[in-house]
Amino acid sequence: MSIVQKNRDKWFSRLAGVCLVLLAAGAFAQQGPDKDPFxxxxxxxxxxxxxxxxxxLTREQFTAIRTAVVAAQGEIAEFEWDLREAYQQVLADLDExxxxxxxxxxxxxxxxxxxxxxxxxxxxxxxxLRNLLTDEQMSLLRSLQ
Numbered sequence: 001m002s003i004v005q006k007n008r009d010k011w012f013s014r015l016a017g018v019c020l021v022l023l024a025a026g027a028f029a030q031q032g033p034d035k036d037p038f039x040x041x042x043x044x045x046x047x048x049x050x051x052x053x054x055x056x057l058t059r060e061q062f063t064a065i066r067t068a069v070v071a072a073q074g075e076i077a078e079f080e081w082d083l084r085e086a087y088q089q090v091l092a093d094l095d096e097x098x099x100x101x102x103x104x105x106x107x108x109x110x111x112x113x114x115x116x117x118x119x120x121x122x123x124x125x126x127x128x129l130r131n132l133l134t135d136e137q138m139s140l141l142r143s144l145q
Contacts (some may be wrong), residue, residue: 031121042126045069048133051144055137064132072125079117086111 045065048055052062089107093100132139 038123038126040145041082042123043133043138044126044140045129047141047144048129050143051141054144055133055140061132065129067129068125068132072128075120076121079121081145083111083114083118086114092125 045068048057048065057065086107090104090111093104093107133141
C-alpha cells in the first residue's frame with residue numbers, strides 16, 4: 001500500500017469518524033425532552049456550527065471546537081474498531097453448532113464495553129464544547145431548541 005493511499009485511507013477514516021460523532025451527538029442532543037436528559041445543558045457540534053453566525057463564535061472558539069471534534073473522533077475511532085471486531089466475532093460464534101454461549105457473551109461484553117466508551121467520549125466532547133461557549137451563547141442555543 002502506497003503512502004498516498006495510506007494517507008487517503010487515514011483521512012477518510014477520520015472524516016467518517018467525525019461524521020459519526022456529529023450524527024450521534026446531533027441525534028443525542030436533538031431528541032425530545034422526554035428522551036434527552038441533557039436538553040438545554042449540552043449542545044451538539046453541528047447545532048453550534050449551524051448557528052455559528054447567530055452565536056457570534058469567535059475564531060478562537062471555532063478553532064477550539066474543531067480541534068475538540070477531531071480529537072474526539074480519533075479516540076472514538078479506536079473504540080469503534082473494537083466494537084466492530086467484537087460484533088464480527090459474535091456473528092462468527094453464532095454460526096457454530098452448538099453455540100458456545102459463554103464465548104458469545106464474552107464477545108458481547110467486549111462490544112458493550114467499547115460502545116460504552118464511545119458514548120462516554122461523546123458526552124465528554126459535548127461537555128468540552130459547552131465549556132467553550134459563553135452564557136449568552138448557551139442561552140441562545142437553548143432558545144433554538
